[in-house]
Amino acid sequence: MPKVDILNVSGERVGEIELNENIFGAEVNVSVLHEVVKNYLANQRQGTQSAKTRSEVRGGGRKPFKQKGTGKARQGTIRAPHYVGGGVAFAPKPRSYRYSLPKKVKRVGMVSALSSKVVSNSVIVLDELSLEAPRTKDMISILRNLKAEKKALVVLGAKNDNVVKSVNNIPGVQATFVGEMNVYDILNHGSFVITKEAVEKIEEVYA
Numbered sequence: 001m002p003k004v005d006i007l008n009v010s011g012e013r014v015g016e017i018e019l020n021e022n023i024f025g026a027e028v029n030v031s032v033l034h035e036v037v038k039n040y041l042a043n044q045r046q047g048t049q050s051a052k053t054r055s056e057v058r059g060g061g062r063k064p065f066k067q068k069g070t071g072k073a074r075q076g077t078i079r080a081p082h083y084v085g086g087g088v089a090f091a092p093k094p095r096s097y098r099y100s101l102p103k104k105v106k107r108v109g110m111v112s113a114l115s116s117k118v119v120s121n122s123v124i125v126l127d128e129l130s131l132e133a134p135r136t137k138d139m140i141s142i143l144r145n146l147k148a149e150k151k152a153l154v155v156l157g158a159k160n161d162n163v164v165k166s167v168n169n170i171p172g173v174q175a176t177f178v179g180e181m182n183v184y185d186i187l188n189h190g191s192f193v194i195t196k197e198a199v200e201k202i203e204e205v206y207a
Contacts, residue, residue, distance in 0.1 A: 001019060001020070001021045001025060002019045002025045002118050003016055003018050003019070004016070004017055004125050006125050006126070006127050006196060007124065007125065007126055007146060008126070008127050009126065009129065009142045009145065009146075010145050011145035011146050017125055019203075020203045022207065023111055023114055023115070023203055023206050023207065024114050024115055024123075025118065026111045026112065026115045027112075027115070028115050028116045028119065029108055029109075029112045030112075032109050032112055033112050033183065033187065035105065035109070036101065036105065036109030036110075036113075036183045036184075037183060037184050037187065039099065039101050040183065042097045042099065045097040047094055047096050049092045049093075050092060050093055051088040051091035051092055052087050053089075054077070054079050054080055054086060054087030055087065056087060057085070057087040059078070059085075060079030060080075060086075063075070063077070064078050107206065110181075110206065112183075114186065117192040122149075122191055122192050123192050123194065124146050124148060124191060124193045124194070125195070125199060126146075126193065126194070126196065127195075127196055128195060128197070129156065129163060129195050131160075131162040132162070133162060134165035134166050136166050138166065139166035139167055139173075143170075143193070146191075146193060148191035148193055149189075149191040150171075150190070151172040151188075151189045151191070152172070152173050152174075152191035152192075152193055153173075153185055153186060153188075153189035153191070153192055154167055154174065154175040154193045154194075155175075155177070155194040155195070155198045156175065156176070156177050156178075156197075157177070157178060157196075157197030157201050158177070159177060177198075178201045178202055178205065181202075
């Protein structure tokens with residue numbers, strides 16, 4: 001089973017934790033990770049893009065010139081796609097890009113993402129993380145003590161508004177909870193900072 005040091009907010013080693021091998025030591029399935037990330041990004045799309053077709057553009061009701069005798073190609077309307085001000089050919093219309101994946105695929109994706117962080121030595125386990133008041137300066141100091149990269153994901157076991165508010169003002173750093181954690185955020189951040197409480201909850205959910 002993979003073992004990781006437990007640090008305090010000062011960056012000092014205070015113990016060691018043995019991670020569940022089925023969750024943090026599994027084989028990384030790259031193809032599933034790709035599928036899960038693609039699904040997440042597709043579900044984030046608003047799908048509100050829209051353009052007018054030739055039937056929706058105003059004007060163009062009169063034939064621009066007679067059918068024969070001009071030497072020009074015949075035209076029925078000046079609102080055809082090849083005219084300036086004409087409609088768009090195969091215009092995009094509002095649609096939903098959302099689709100779902102099987103639960104087993106999502107689980108494999110999450111386990112692969114967590115295991116990949118252990119493989120790359122990017123997991124930083126904290127004994128606890130709490131702030132008396134929202135203070136960005138304190139959070140920056142903690143991340144510096146942990147030697148976390150500029151782009152870090154902070155995972156909490158329970159909701160903590162002070163920590164979330166402190167993290168929100170730091171570029172590249174994001175805070176989340178075990179229930180809201182997703183594969184894209186895990187892979188998109190260099191450092192994976194997680195509390196001991198959050199590790200226990202993850203192992204409880206995915207074991």
